[in-house]
Amino acid sequence: MDNENITTSAIMSFSEKLEEQSVAFYEKLAQKFDEQQETFLRFSKECRKNKIHLVRTYQETISDALEATFSFEALVLPKIDFESLISEEVSFSNAVKGAVAIESQASEFYAQVADQAQSLLATIPRAFKRVAGARRSRSETLLGLLG
Amino acid sequence: MAILSEPIKEPIELMNFIGGEPVPSSGTTKDVVNPANGKVIAKVPISTKEDHDHAVEVAREAYQDWRCTPPMARVRCLFRLKELLEENFEELSRIQTMEHGKTIDESRGETRRGIENVEVATGIPTLMMGYNLEDIATGIDEYLIRQPLGVFGIIGPFNFPFMVPLWFAPYAVATGNCIILKPSSEDPISQAKIVELADEAGIPPGVWNVVHGGRDVVSAMLDNQHIKGVCFVGSTPVGRDVIYRRCGETGKRVISQAGAKNFALVMPDANLELTTAACMTSFFGNTGQRCLANANLIVVGEGLSKKQHEAFYTEVVDAFVTAASKIRMGYGLDETIHMGPLRDPGKKENVLRYIEKGIEQGATLTLDGRNPVIVGGYPDTCFVGPTVFENVTLDMVIAQDEIFGPVGMMMKADTLTEAIAMIHTNPFGNSASIFTGNGKWAREFQYWTEVGNIGVNIGIAAPMAFFPFSGMKDSFFGSLHGQGMESIRFFTESKVVIQRWF
Numbered sequence: 001m002d003n004e005n006i007t008t009s010a011i012m013s014f015s016e017k018l019e020e021q022s023v024a025f026y027e028k029l030a031q032k033f034d035e036q037q038e039t040f041l042r043f044s045k046e047c048r049k050n051k052i053h054l055v056r057t058y059q060e061t062i063s064d065a066l067e068a069t070f071s072f073e074a075l076v077l078p079k080i081d082f083e084s085l086i087s088e089e090v091s092f093s094n095a096v097k098g099a100v101a102i103e104s105q106a107s108e109f110y111a112q113v114a115d116q117a118q119s120l121l122a123t124i125p126r127a128f129k130r131v132a133g134a135r136r137s138r139s140e141t142l143l144g145l146l147g
Numbered sequence: 148m149a150i151l152s153e154p155i156k157e158p159i160e161l162m163n164f165i166g167g168e169p170v171p172s173s174g175t176t177k178d179v180v181n182p183a184n185g186k187v188i189a190k191v192p193i194s195t196k197e198d199h200d201h202a203v204e205v206a207r208e209a210y211q212d213w214r215c216t217p218p219m220a221r222v223r224c225l226f227r228l229k230e231l232l233e234e235n236f237e238e239l240s241r242i243q244t245m246e247h248g249k250t251i252d253e254s255r256g257e258t259r260r261g262i263e264n265v266e267v268a269t270g271i272p273t274l275m276m277g278y279n280l281e282d283i284a285t286g287i288d289e290y291l292i293r294q295p296l297g298v299f300g301i302i303g304p305f306n307f308p309f310m311v312p313l314w315f316a317p318y319a320v321a322t323g324n325c326i327i328l329k330p331s332s333e334d335p336i337s338q339a340k341i342v343e344l345a346d347e348a349g350i351p352p353g354v355w356n357v358v359h360g361g362r363d364v365v366s367a368m369l370d371n372q373h374i375k376g377v378c379f380v381g382s383t384p385v386g387r388d389v390i391y392r393r394c395g396e397t398g399k400r401v402i403s404q405a406g407a408k409n410f411a412l413v414m415p416d417a418n419l420e421l422t423t424a425a426c427m428t429s430f431f432g433n434t435g436q437r438c439l440a441n442a443n444l445i446v447v448g449e450g451l452s453k454k455q456h457e458a459f460y461t462e463v464v465d466a467f468v469t470a471a472s473k474i475r476m477g478y479g480l481d482e483t484i485h486m487g488p489l490r491d492p493g494k495k496e497n498v499l500r501y502i503e504k505g506i507e508q509g510a511t512l513t514l515d516g517r518n519p520v521i522v523g524g525y526p527d528t529c530f531v532g533p534t535v536f537e538n539v540t541l542d543m544v545i546a547q548d549e550i551f552g553p554v555g556m557m558m559k560a561d562t563l564t565e566a567i568a569m570i571h572t573n574p575f576g577n578s579a580s581i582f583t584g585n586g587k588w589a590r591e592f593q594y595w596t597e598v599g600n601i602g603v604n605i606g607i608a609a610p611m612a613f614f615p616f617s618g619m620k621d622s623f624f625g626s627l628h629g630q631g632m633e634s635i636r637f638f639t640e641s642k643v644v645i646q647r648w649f
Contacts (some may be wrong), residue, residue, distance in 0.1 A: 119424055
């Protein structure tokens with residue numbers, strides 16, 4: 001889709017997909033790298049909760065009065081490559097570096113959405129800000145795994 | 148970007164829902180058409196007087212038990228209904244887009260607003276309480292109890308096929324009444340779905356009935372002596388001259404919410420960016436088919452010189468037109484679009500007639516929506532793009548009539564007082580908005596403007612479910628409004644008991 005004037009619905013669909021892919025990604029990493037299984041499974045669980053939180057906030061906040069015709073201007077939907085990071089040959093170090101890059105892209109995206117959603121009911125930007133923050137802090141944990 | 152999947156794959160054969168089961172009508176049928184792509188998605192029965200009257204008999208019988216069912220037991224059904232509506236949230240929303248044409252974001256908003264009424268109605272054990280006073284005379288107590296009345300009729304409009312019937316139905320049922328609900332025959336599918344969910348939620352057979360159809364069902368409802376009251380949302384001619392009048396003649400209670408021509412005032416200190424965003428939703432949301440849509444925008448020059456006022460007007464209108472020009476039109480299930488089609492070709496013709504009339508009467512067509520770009524290449528049968536007129540005067544038809552389409556009229560007033568006076572020239576009194584950072588101006592506006600719903604920096608002043616949906620002048624006929632506490636009073640009789648024990 002062109003990235004101009006993106007509707008709230010499109011943002012939600014993208015966010016849902018991003019969190020679903022992240023769930024699968026971290027589950028794969030947990031399977032592959034036993035020693036960090038706990039951390040990766042925790043991230044996977046968080047992504048599942050993120051999705052529920054965002055969808056619930058959107059569905060409970062959206063109203064016919066406030067969101068119709070609203071759009072996010074000049075927002076770029078990041079293209080995130082999960083596939084190459086879960087291939088058999090990828091090393092632990094490369095997988096974690098890739099995960100850091102994903103978290104960075106995701107948190108930036110969510111932060112932009114939160115910023116542009118300021119004119120909507122406050123719960124919407126707040127929800128995106130919370131997920132952006134959670135994603136950002138995850139990068140630090142991931143970098144810590146590299147020693 | 149893919150189109151979201153359609154929940155209706157093949158045309159559905161709708162039936163009336165009476166006494167807890169689908170019942171065929173003895174009347175004819177009518178096609179329900181998706182206005183975006185022209186496909187038939189359902190066939191709806193056009194029921195007869197006999198179909199309606201049969202439903203009333205079934206409802207009267209069900210009422211005998213339902214009114215004796217404890218309020219807590221009644222609301223447990225509503226709690227279950229709320230859960231089922233949440234579970235089916237997405238499907239119900241997509242159905243609305245298919246049957247009406249609105250965007251998926253708008254449909255989801257409508258679903259949410261409908262569910263909120265079910266949520267509020269679950270408070271009936273408290274909301275329905277009466278009151279009492281001991282010793283009104285020595286040894287004598289007096290108390291008031293609220294009792295249900297029987298069977299109510301609900302007539303839904305086409306513009307909010309899911310939400311509007313829920314302004315009334317949950318309260319009617321929660322207070323112990325039974326209902327006959329007639330959805331708009333243009334987009335009846337979501338109501339057909341809701342009644343199935345109400346049945347699944349355990350609302351007993353005969354309490355929540357749906358009879359599809361048109362004028363014959365409305366006439367039967369108005370004439371039936373066992374219908375205690377009618378709730379209607381639609382046009383002023385029908386709401387005033389048919390519904391309100393006939394309910395008066397037959398002694399029925401009535402909530403008749405009718406047409407509108409709403410004004411938005413932009414004051415010199417308004418936050419222009421947020422005001423413009425709010426105006427886009429207000430003027431063009433639901434493709435302008437909304438009784439709370441603003442249609443006339445007045446740029447007010449309070450405290451400004453003539454030259455400053457002119458510059459401010461240009462700034463406001465430029466921002467408005469620029470934003471309106473960016474609105475993408477197409478099928479509401481396409482997540483890239485911001486505005487869907489009008490409900491049917493007749494409505495498009497009507498809007499086009501008004502645009503022609505505006506030009507004929509001398510207004511300037513600044514943004515012409517008559518040949519819009521339609522994303523996805525859908526037929527233009529029902530599409531009209533955002534349209535903006537300038538140099539509009541109050542005597543023009545486009546400034547007076549409810550166009551019910553995406554058409555905005557730009558005007559000027561030197562002062563707030565003049566702007567309010569302009570609003571009062573219009574016979575409607577549904578809603579009005581002011582955009583300002585000045586509390587005094589906002590208060591003056593709220594205090595003096597004769598409309599039922601006021602928005603301060605809000606483009607669509609839609610009351611939440613726990614407040615009444617108000618309206619004045621030619622926009623409302625009746626005494627009590629729908630939603631909230633007024634709704635509880637509408638659906639119950641106040642019985643007063645004075646008691647002394649010897």
